[in-house]
Amino acid sequence: MLAVSAVLGILALALAWPVPVALSRADWPARTPAAALALWQAIALAGGLSMIGCLLAYGSSPEGSLPATVVALAPHLFDGPLPPGFGVAEIAALTLAVAVTLLLLLNLALVAVRAERERRRQHQLIDLLSDPLPGEPRTRVIATPVPLAYCVPGIRTATVLTDGLIDALSPDELGAVIVHERTHLDQLHHLVRLAFRAWHSAIPWFPIANRAERSVVTLTEMLADDGARRAKGDDALRSALERVGNAGESASFADAASGADPDGAMLAARLDRLGSGSNASRDARGPRIAALAASVVLVAVPLAGYAAILGIVP
């Protein structure tokens, strides 16, 4: 049981620091965003599972499995002597495991509730202020010169455009923007983003969570871009991105491209992919297969650890 704890601990450490740093610096995710997104989710899931599993395995080592430990400790939960073999370290590990689990789950619930409230408010205002765009279902137009496009995900969805945006873009470019937003909605990107948002807000002092959330947001944007490219072509999307991203003065864009501002860097990365053409997708086969295989292995290791902790395998 101590060996299981050690293996899971090493995995948790690796997934908390070197692996996410390496992945967020790699350049292959831009070529195969779907596989990279799967890998990020595997890292987050495996990281959380192995951290909690490491504590559980250590805490239940005197009895050999978690169910046996619960049986041994339950009668003495509030008083009485500790059963033989259990010391302060074991009890602390078990308590910490429960606390971390609760922290992560409660935070997920909290972030989900807040996002839902924000969406409901958005729908109220959108219902009152916007008109439907003819020919495009669930797409609304708001009368304001601010050039803006966004979508409200959830059970009830809406894609919102502004007059300012429609004036600024050609019909093809506008079509690309609409398909981009619809791809977000169809692929349920908000759920992945929500999970990483919750992870980040549960451990805000942890620099990796910030980096992970940023990468996940960029990858979902790239996936939505791919949807728009398939439907409307690279050129329409590129000019739409340049025009909306560049709606103000060119100075702000030059700053952004230098990487000083993370949002600008994200826009630059998205534009970069559009220039590289179709041979990029051929190069992506190796990374894609490697990323998917790594995802499966990453999740399988802590699950095997849990089988040992629960006493299913010796």
Add this chain to the structure above:
Amino acid sequence: MEVLWTNDAALTANELRDTLAVRDEPGRTVATTTMLTVLSRLERKGFVARTRDVRPHRYHALLSREEHTAELMHEVLDRSADRDAALARFVSTATAGEAATLRRLLDELAHR
């Protein structure tokens, strides 16, 4: 809501119903009670206010359409964590152009 926005004076539920009946197809009038239900719902959400000192109560829009729009744009452009989780923008950079346009809109509203 549209009628309340275009009317400067506050309206009673009956007047509002009659205006709506004339504007939409004649002959399709909603009941006053329905009107009151809709109005109280709008009141709860903070879109309309009512004057309670005379009966029947008179309703007026709390904010103009432009003010609501500016507020909505403000919420979408605001990059706080909760908003980020709830919405997905095409380009997340709040560009100088968007910010400047929004500021001008808010100024215009403030000077009115």
